Amino acid sequence: MSTIFLESKDNPKIKHLRGLIEQNSFRKKQGQTVLEGTHLALSWLQANRKINSIFTTEHALEHPDFEEILNSYTGHVFVIGESLYKDLSTLGTTLACLAIVDLPNSRQALQYDQDTLILENVQDPGNAGTLLRSAAAAGIKQVVCTKGSASLWSPRVLRAGMGAHFSLQTFENLVLEDFLERFEIPVYVTSSHQAESLYSKDLSKACVWVLGNEGQGVSDYALAHAEAVCIPQPGGQESLNVAIAGSVCFFEMVRQRL
Structure with a gap:
């Protein structure tokens, strides 16, 4: 040195x-x-x-x-x-x-049969990093970011991820319409409208989670090509922070698989 x-x-x-x-x-x-x-x-x-x-x-x-x-x-x-x-x-x-x-130079192709987290236009670095941290803790190994999302390897997202990045395969700047329909496993989006309870779903097998923009949620395209789930909120709040909502979903998946 x-x-x-x-x-x-x-x-x-x-x-x-x-x-x-x-x-x-x-x-x-x-x-x-x-x-x-x-x-x-x-x-x-x-x-x-x-x-x-x-x-x-x-x-x-x-x-x-x-x-x-x-x-x-x-x-x-x-x-x-x-x-x-x-x-x-x-x-x-x-x-x-x-x-x-x-920056890691991953040569691995996107896998369409594995647990996957997709961040669709999630712009806040803290939310993005927290979601990666929760996903890694829940055993999800593959994370995709669409164009418009926070840069996963920016210092702020890395700090919020607390090292989670280092165990994940990450893909950035993809267009949802180019790949979402290729998945061979169930795809879920979080939504507060016309959605079934998260706790009614069978999450015992591999699945995809699409989490959307902090203000607008997921796109119409994502809603049309996925199953919408909601998290029951007896307290009556309008919505949960996207990082918290995603974490709840991931660990309900973990609970069912234990």
Whole structure:
């Protein structure tokens, strides 16, 4: 490991890092993204994946969590000032650690007989990351995002996913009409209109979950090509947050399969 001190916000390394944090187009062009926080960096290393470089502060370098990372990492550690780190960070509350990694290049094709989560125009990074985290915990291995959804490998979605990404096959920027009808298993959408109770469905076999936009829900196309389910709400609320609704569905599936 080599430690390099950087001071200027105009340093090319800092500009590169900022571009990866802030711009989806830059991440795609470079084929890289940023993991923020020691938890994600450790999870990435534990999945036997390579970190290209790490940015941190002098104070964070002394923390035991950082020492654990350095036991598995032999590349450059760029040390920057606290104020510059706070300017770059998307959170500002975690132990200072920004790790640049290559975006996974999955060559696996979409499987049409496996449990699958489809995010249709889910735009909030927190919701997207939470849904991936719940899906991974429930044993779902395949996640598809349509165009218009949050970028799954953005720093904010990665942070909300808390490492769930690293056990999932992810597909992005697909068009629902191009693939939904190819599934050989039941497809469910969550809807509060003309829907049967989630708890009336047999979820003991592989199925697909389509979860829609936070404000508008799923598209008319999704509704026309899937079975609509609702989650009973005795309290009378109009709707549930999409990440919570999805999590309820996934773990009803788990309950039936236990």
